[in-house]
Amino acid sequence: xxxxxxxxxxxxxxxxxxxxxxxxxxxxxxxxxxxxxxxxxxxxxxxxxxxxxxxxxxxxxxxxxxxxxxxxxxxxxxxxxxxxxxxxxxxxx
Numbered sequence: 489x490x491x492x493x494x495x496x497x498x499x500x501x502x503x504x505x506x507x508x509x510x511x512x513x514x515x516x517x518x519x520x521x522x523x524x525x526x527x528x529x530x531x532x533x534x535x536x537x538x539x540x541x542x543x544x545x546x547x548x549x550x551x552x553x554x555x556x557x558x559x560x561x562x563x564x565x566x567x568x569x570x571x572x573x574x575x576x577x578x579x580x581x
Contacts, residue, residue: 489502
């Protein structure tokens with residue numbers, strides 16, 4: 489697929505590329521020139537109030553939780569605190 493640089497140094501991305509990359513008008517793209525290649529990489533801006541979620545530590549915990557769910561190492565849900573306490577008492581915890 490070939491596209492051309494316009495007179496104002498602009499390029500138009502093909503609809504299929506926009507669809508596959510799930511881009512919308514105004515989305516920021518990082519531009520990298522590396523080894524004779526131009527790379528356009530979508531950038532995701534995270535609100536400061538949600539930045540903690542994307543830390544390495546938090547993501548490691550998310551992967552651990554996902555693995556626990558996948559391997560059925562979870563308990564509950566429980567209707568009451570007392571029900572939960574009885575359950576863990578039976579398990580010796």
